[in-house]
Amino acid sequence: QxxxxxxxxxxxxxxxxxxxxxxxxxxxxxxxxxxxxxxxxxxxxxxxxxxxxxxxxxxxxxxxxxxxxxxxxxxxxxxxxxxxxxxxxxxxxxxxxxxxxxxxxxxxxxxxxxxxxxxxxxxxxxxxDSNYGRTTGYDLKKYWNMSPGYSWNYEGENNYSGAIEKFNTRFSIEEKVNACGHTALPWRFTKNNIYGYWMPNTPQANVLGDVNLRFLLTYFQGGELWSQNSIGALYSKAYHFPSSSTNPISEIGSIYPGYNVNFRTLDTQSYAYNYFAPYLYAPNLFVPANYDFERTDMIYGSANQDMCVTVYNPNHNHYWHIAYIPDSVDTPAYKGPALRVWQVEAGLSRSADGKWSTKPEEGFNWITREDWYWAENIGIVQVDEYGGWCKDNLSACLSKDKPYSPPSKPPVQFKLTSYYIGQPLQISVSPAQVEKNGTYTLHFNNNYTGYLEAKSCVAESSCTPGQPFKWGNCDGTY
Incomplete structure (x- = not known):
């Protein structure tokens, strides 16, 4: 076979x-x-x-x-x-x-x-798979340019309420983790107020905007038969937006149990090549222009705090359609060609005779669309989010065209203002030694967002630092 x-x-x-x-x-x-x-x-x-x-x-x-x-x-x-x-x-x-x-x-x-x-x-x-084995086209690893410590800062506007609300959003990549026996790359989404991404405040959809997100990605990971040539979110975990923080964009917040959803295929099933939506972003390293695929998931998991507990759910209802479209952008930090990743996500509905719809056009309970613009060797440079707008504009939502042209804007849009993608990191401590109850200062030369390990020792004279300790995510996880 x-x-x-x-x-x-x-x-x-x-x-x-x-x-x-x-x-x-x-x-x-x-x-x-x-x-x-x-x-x-x-x-x-x-x-x-x-x-x-x-x-x-x-x-x-x-x-x-x-x-x-x-x-x-x-x-x-x-x-x-x-x-x-x-x-x-x-x-x-x-x-x-x-x-x-x-x-x-x-x-x-x-x-x-x-x-x-x-x-x-x-x-x-x-x-x-019509795209299997392709070695030419867009090299997605250059667009999905991700490595621990990378970060991107954005400024945007949310006009769901009719008034323009400004916000800042930050994407950060953390160190790889072992998630239920699988190697995953955490992608963190934080914001400075409730109008920002992820889950921006959307009054007509009763979305409060009080949630941050961490995606655990399968990032072209060797040793995983279903992901060594692909990228997707194996798990997602949500966190309370830290509204009382003086600098909320720098914090992900405490865990939000109601959003702990896992998307992994059942261990005993033999689906060894791909896994199902959500959220498979690319089944192969290379894709041609305008490549698209759609999935309806087999496993949707549950809102269970233990993400390693996979619940098989034959009554699926999650639809996922994605396309890679050549485009261009103009942002404060980047102007030029881009690869627009068009995404439609929907909860399919069930008819009176028990049949599930297979596409949103046949019936849906909820639907959303996002367009992510990726620049080669940088990452995401712009995001257009349509969210609750799609329900009343289904035809335009499902079209791969952009419903809005400048100066008009989507309901939520944010653009890249600055980014850090792996310039040499230099750290220094001063002074090198401190007395009891003394203080020291840690100096960085870049906005590094990964983990930091520190070694210390206590002695009457100079000593050799021992095992490191690690600062975690402020929620008991690492």
Whole structure:
């Protein structure tokens, strides 16, 4: 099996059965529907044609993969001589059902029980990716220019209330951390008032603006099969905006438990190449101009303070669509070409008959759009946020065009004013030694935002510093 296949490529499939097998039917489905829909049996699954050999108890066939990028599950419904069906559908959460689940039917073939008992079924996941293996185009590592200690400062305006509210926002990259066994790069979002980004004050959407954010990114991380060529937010954690601080943009605030959401695929699932929205930003290091992809998530997690507890949620509802569009910007700190990352995010709705919409046009509970402008070897230089505006302007929101042209502005817009991207950092301490209850001064030559470790020792005379201590995030985490 290859890591990824081209759209429309054909693959040969063979399924071997053992024991009292009577017949094998093979299906495949894109992994974004509700895989636990059961009336009729797997009604969203496409039945594949092939031949079953009752002597060898094997099914052989050729499947032409779809034209649309994504991950697809190939599975079998194995019927035994007693008419009992074992489905290889891996979506059920009953004990052992990752390998298969019993599907009991009545005389008319309607499912009367499924997802309660496990059985020995089988499934295979294949990836269709039109961009896989590309080595030319936009090198996203030069645009997603991130390393511990980097930071970017912005000035912006929020006019959701009808009055223009000015704000400052700062993006910062912290040291890599181990998040539930995965290596992640923390990306911190802070602001100086409630009108700033992230989650800016939006009265019509009842958004108070009292939240800061930390994204834990999979940043082209080796050793992670699903992310070594990609970038995305594996987890997100929210924090109370520090309204009482004298310099709130410098603090992320205390943890905000209600926003602790994790987005990781289930450990027992075999989705090894990509993971699902939110928030996959790029499935490959290189992308062509105007490249776009969309996802509907399988796992949406929960508002649980323990982000390592992954909750499988078959009733998905999260839609994610992203595109990379050549553009240009004019900001106080940078003027020139840019790569505009157009993003639409929505909570899909469910109809009265239980079917989920597959796109916002078919129904949504909430929707937002953001355009991020990236400059090569710098990072984000401008952000246009449309948020609550999208609900009443759906067509314009879903268009990849910019709804506003200067001097008009989006509801929220902020532009780069200064940045630090890794110039040599020099630190000095004066004096080098202090007496009991003495003080010392720590000097920096740059606005460094990463971790700082300090070694100290106490003795009658000069001594060698021992193990370092580390300042954390002021919330018990590092």
């Amino acid at each position: 290859k890591t990824a296949y081209a759209p429309g490529e054909t693959i040969n499939v063979e399924i071997m059965g053992t024991g009292a097998v009577k017949v094998v039917n093979v299906y495949y489905v894109k992994t974004n529907p509700d895989l636990t829909s059961t009336n009729p049996l797997f009604w969203r699954w496409d039945n594949e044609t092939g031949s079953y050999d009752s002597v060898s108890k094997s099914w052989k066939g050729t499947i032409t993969l779809p034209q649309q990028d994504g991950e697809y599950i190939i599975t079998a419904n194995i019927t035994d001589t007693n008419g009992q069906i074992c489905s290889g559908n891996p979506a059920y959460t009953c004990p052992g059902c990752i390998k298969g689940t019993e599907a009991k039917t009545d005389a008319s073939g309607n499912v009367i029980e499924v997802g309660k008992y496990s059985c020995q079924g089988c499934h295979k996941v294949v990836v269709v």
